[in-house]
Amino acid sequence: MDLSQIIFLVLAVVILSSGLLVVTTRDIVHAALWLIVTLFGVAALYAVLSAGFLAVVQVVIYIGAIAILFIFAVMLTRKEMRDRGPQLSATWWFSAIVALLTFAGLFLLIRSWTGFGVLAGDIPAGFDAVGQLGNALVSPNAFVLPFEVASVLLLAALIGAVYIAFSRK
Amino acid sequence: MVPLSWWLILSAGLFSIGLFGVLSRKNAVAILLGVELMLNSVNINLVSFWRYGDVARMAGQVFAIIVFAVAAAEVAVGLALVISVYRQRNTVIADNIDMMKW
Numbered sequence: 698m699d700l701s702q703i704i705f706l707v708l709a710v711v712i713l714s715s716g717l718l719v720v721t722t723r724d725i726v727h728a729a730l731w732l733i734v735t736l737f738g739v740a741a742l743y744a745v746l747s748a749g750f751l752a753v754v755q756v757v758i759y760i761g762a763i764a765i766l767f768i769f770a771v772m773l774t775r776k777e778m779r780d781r782g783p784q785l786s787a788t789w790w791f792s793a794i795v796a797l798l799t800f801a802g803l804f805l806l807i808r809s810w811t812g813f814g815v816l817a818g819d820i821p822a823g824f825d826a827v828g829q830l831g832n833a834l835v836s837p838n839a840f841v842l843p844f845e846v847a848s849v850l851l852l853a854a855l856i857g858a859v860y861i862a863f864s865r866k
Numbered sequence: 867m868v869p870l871s872w873w874l875i876l877s878a879g880l881f882s883i884g885l886f887g888v889l890s891r892k893n894a895v896a897i898l899l900g901v902e903l904m905l906n907s908v909n910i911n912l913v914s915f916w917r918y919g920d921v922a923r924m925a926g927q928v929f930a931i932i933v934f935a936v937a938a939a940e941v942a943v944g945l946a947l948v949i950s951v952y953r954q955r956n957t958v959i960a961d962n963i964d965m966m967k968w
Contacts, residue, residue, distance in 0.1 A: 701867060702867075702868055713883065719887065719899055720884070728899055729899065735906065742913075746914060746916075748916070748917070748927060758934055758938060759934070759937075762938065763941050767898070767941070770948060773949055784892060784896070785890045791889075795885065800881075804878060807878065815869060816869055817918050818921065830928065840928045848935075850936065851939055854938070854939030857946070862946035862950055864953065
């Protein structure tokens, strides 16, 4: 077992255990904080995969914006079910069975695939991943259309969120 | 070296955990937390396929960035809905939000 495998396993344990805490912790504020741990683990995985730009974007957008938004929403809707009563619905065992079956199905699907044990190729010397990504995002024969559609989607979501949460009093 | 299958199994595990959260949580905000876990597991898949395939083709990373944008939009609208419902009905329990049920 070499160093990269040890790093991967440590990160996997951190991600999966904090992910389990996100869905099972009673206190919803703690769940949001555990989500931040999971997101940091995923950012570290991006760094291991040599996708440095995505690792930074993960920290800035997911942790800096989305997780903070979650904590705000939890605090605005707090007094209701604060640690009172069960946090999981009565049929949580059924959800657990569905989740386990999903995992087993995906696992068998991955096992039966021929690319199961493929290893990562070397990144060519002088390969500029960030520059390539930027070019791909704005090049007309690559992904400029999905990129623009995503910006329109963000604008629509922005206006919609302001409209929905706006208080008319 | 870490084979591709490890990444795929990790992401399948994270997806299942998120699915469990979405299906079993009562609090609407906690359901959205589960959705975030699922989106992250999909992103791990996309980026690892980019790394283990042809590195010069950036489709995996571009798709991951689109997923970031969609996740941000989803969280903004979803939390706005939760806060709006909380103002009107004073509840965030998903079972009690049944105004649109016939």
